[in-house]
Amino acid sequence: MFENSQKTATVQCLNSHWIGNMNLACQTTQCALPKIEHADVNCPNGTNYRDRCIFRCRNNAIMIGQINYIICEENGLWTLPEAFCQVVCPHEGLLARNISYDSINCKVKRIYDMQTSYPVSTVCRLNCLRHYRASQMQTLHTKIRLVCSDDGVWIGPSCIPITCPSPKIVYIGSYNCTNGFEIGSSCRFQCPGIAQHRYSVCKKDGTWSNRFQCSSPRTACLSPPSMRDIQFTCPRRLYPGKRTLPYKFQ
Structure with missing residues (x-):
């Protein structure tokens, strides 16, 4: 599919000659560079009519659907993608926090089969391994709560060794x-x-x-020197910091 720069043009044959704008320049229909959320797009042959672009999900997302390409149509628009990328938090991210595998308890609404990944806003409650405690806590608290954030990262404390x-x-x-x-x-x-x-x-x-x-x-001190007209009263042993008080005047 081709188009000229003005979209349309009119010429007329008169007396064996064409009359009108003869400076026509047609070019291939092009689509804008596509952008697909949470995906990297590759267009190996360009973005012209009937060209195909392939997209792959980034590390923090998984693909929902099978067809991972779009095609440039004659109207200069891309076909609607039949798959999309869903941001998720990996199951391995839970285990990396030194938690007990059997204690994993996550509240999640799984519309699609995401295997061992968890969608955004998933809340998980877990127990620490033996001899571990929750970080950011002063007491020996052994339970933690994690939330899957919008960028595919688990938010919350980890379990650290009790010391x-x-x-x-x-x-x-x-x-x-x-x-x-x-x-x-x-x-x-x-x-x-x-x-x-x-x-x-x-x-x-x-x-x-x-x-x-x-x-x-502790070091012992000698008895204070005798002084005229003063009688000292001292404990049996004298240590640094002990006081001797003059009790009587003679």
Whole structure:
């Protein structure tokens, strides 16, 4: 199908000659570059009349339907696509968050068979694996809620390993743990000036079996010097910070 730049033109044969606009220029009917939502389009032969363009869904979408091409028609418009791309969230995105497979509970309205994918706005409730807890939570909460967003990404917390709190910074270098601060890790620590080692194990509830705590070294002070007309009353042993009070004046 061809057309001229003015769509129509009129010429007349008069006295063996053509009269009218003879500067005609016809060109092939063309369609605009097609755009299909959530898909990449490829037109290997161009976008002229009867040319065919193929479209493929992007990574965050799946194709609903079988025919994945459109054809340029004589009116300069593309045929309506018989398939479309549906944005989905992948099933693997759930498992990547360290959740229990058997606990997956998703509320979804599946109009089409999308196998292991979930459409936008799907809400899933899941349980964390054993010895894992929900992130973004201060307590040992083991249930999470995820929502499939408009761009095909799961929105919500993940499950992270339950760990015990790290010892205070003053104890760095005085302990050695078998597996960091994770459950079951055994830490051996030694207080300064004490030869005996102590052990603490990270329990399932995220607490240590023994506290990382060392007593401050205590040094004795000599009795205060005697002073004329003052009698001091002191405890049996004098340590830094203990007060001695003058009780009587003689």
